[in-house]
Amino acid sequence: MSRFTESQVRSAAAKAEELLAYTSRVGTGPAQPELSVEEILTEIQRCADLPFEEAQAMLPQAYTSQAFFDWEVNNVFKAEWYCVAHVSQVPTIGDFLNLDLFGDPLILVRDKSDELQVLSRVCPHRAMDIMPPGFGHDGHGPAEPKEGKPGCGHTRLFLCPYHSWTFELDGQLKACPEMQRAEGFTRSEVGLKRYRSEVWHGFIFVNLDGQAPRSVAQQYASLDDHLSQWGLADHKVVVEREWDCPFNWKVLTENFMESYHHAGAHSTTLQPMMPARDTWNEEERAHYIRCHLPFKPKLRQEILEQEARGEQWDVFPPIPGLAGEDRFEWGLILGYPIFTFLLTPDAAVWYRIQPLGPNKLKLLTTVLASPKARENPDFETMRAEMERQAIDFHLEDMEVCCAVQRGMYAAGHQRGRLSHLEMSIWQIQRYLAARSRGTWPTMDRPAAVSQKP
Ligand code: FES
Ligand SMILES: [Fe+2]
Structure with a gap:
């Protein structure tokens, strides 16, 4: 004790x-x-x-x-590679978890294809953090905050509270009001930035600069047999x-x-x-x-x-x-x-x-x-x-x-x-x-x- x-x-x-x-x-x-x-x-x-x-x-x-x-x-x-979460922390489609990592505001989310994505929370319109910590947006719009867990929630899409652009769970821009006169603006080319991520033995990793020469699985390969037992x-x-x-x-x-x-x-x-x-x-x-x-x-x-x-x-x-x-x-x-x-x-x-x-x-x-x-x-x-x-x-x-x-x-x-x-x-x-x-x-x-x- x-x-x-x-x-x-x-x-x-x-x-x-x-x-x-x-x-x-x-x-x-x-x-x-x-x-x-x-x-x-x-x-x-x-x-x-x-x-x-x-x-x-x-x-x-x-x-x-x-x-x-x-x-x-x-x-x-x-x-x-940095481990952000375990898969059980975002078990169902639409579950997300926010984390501010080395100056980068991130969302970890399980998208509609059941894939885990690590996305930037910085809106590609005018740089708003779409869920700024402490401002009560953890459950903004259609997102539901998880009880007692700040930064965690469940949603069908992400809504930027500044000018109401909305994003699919994989970060793709879904809707943006009043942008029809912006010449050369193509909605399908815009989205929340996606980071390189990987799931290894149930742990979710992100590589923020995208340049790591090996995958998580490669670099920890000699642990596989031992860990598989668990x-x-x-x-x-x-x-x-x-x-x-x-x-x-x-x-x-x-x-x-x-x-x-x-x-x-x-x-x-x-x-x-x-x-x-x-x-x-x-x-x-x-x-x-x-x-x-x-x-x-x-x-x-x-x-x-x-x-x-x-x-x-x-x-x-x-x-x-x-x-x-x-x-x-x-x-x-x-x-x-x-x-x-x-x-x-x-x-x-x-x-x-x-x-x-x-x-x-x-x-x-x-x-x-x-x-x-x-x-x-x-x-x-x-x-x-x-x-x-x-x-x-x-x-x-x-x-x-x-x-x-x-x-x-x-x-x-x-x-x-x-x-x-x-x-x-x-x-x-x-x-x-x-x-x-x-x-x-x-x-x-x-x-x-x-x-x-
Ligand atoms: S900054 Fe996000 S919609 Fe304008
Ligand atoms: Fe100790």
Whole structure:
């Protein structure tokens, strides 16, 4: 059980944000001179070239510089694939979900041919956001807002509230009043801009600059066999929580991907199940990091004994057919740069991280349940328990992430060395170094070997 309540953590995060506003106003101080993007990248490249045994934490300016964040937006986030949603969040034709991503107002919608489209919300007439957040247009005209979910809705078409142009669900302009005298204007040639998108194992990705050299399926192909066991396309998001987070996206992804901190932040929640010292990373890959968090032997024994008595140890019924290690561990995956998820023997957990600046992000934490779990008559009780557990360990992560971001600005900041249990932190540096050279890890140097011989 976490030491904090959710409301405690939410108000502590707001407090941390206030303190950060002060710190970023007074500057980073002489201990941390302002560095150019080139200087930050040169230092990241230098560290990425070191052997893992000499690895150290990234320089603090990589977490505080606005210019570096802007570099990441253009060279990492817009250039790569970003996961916007799971198919179960837009299950029926006409369902849509709005998301503002790196300055682009977007709609994810299931169109009339049952295809998922990622469209711009910017009207091709005079640039109105057709559903501007906060102005009550989430359910404008014929669209119905989904209860309690701002930015989500269901509609037959999209209506721009400015001059009432209407658009089909695939973005095509349907009607535009009083345009008959505009010479050379052809309605069929006009529509909301469509972004390149792809569905992979039930997750919907967008590539904002349209230039990613590989498809999602190609870049994550070596995960297919493993993921297929869960049948994630048939899962459903059954827990969703939004968090305003006063920290850099790398503070969160690094925290998500190293389990050394089970020994500290999660000492009473995760450490007793999955001790930090047993966690390990697979060999380095070009497009993702994969870590294993094995259950401790005593716990495996308990699970086997309970199952022999016909009892269920997991919160949800375990995913059918999981064998060997997959039945007795959690698996962490970071699809570069920011597709963050976790597979457990009975569920999947996905974090949508939406970076908003060097020290700000919006986070959606979710839990996905299998059809078998959802069919269970006790599903609602199980779901509530799963939600409690997922929030419990997230509250512990919120504490450390808020506090780490503040440390990045401090005059007393010192860069630390990394434990062998923090290989992901070093791999994220190697990813950024590779991106800065226009390539990907393992394409620019030999892959780091697996930590399990
Ligand atoms: S700006 Fe959308 S109809 Fe004019
Ligand atoms: Fe954690």
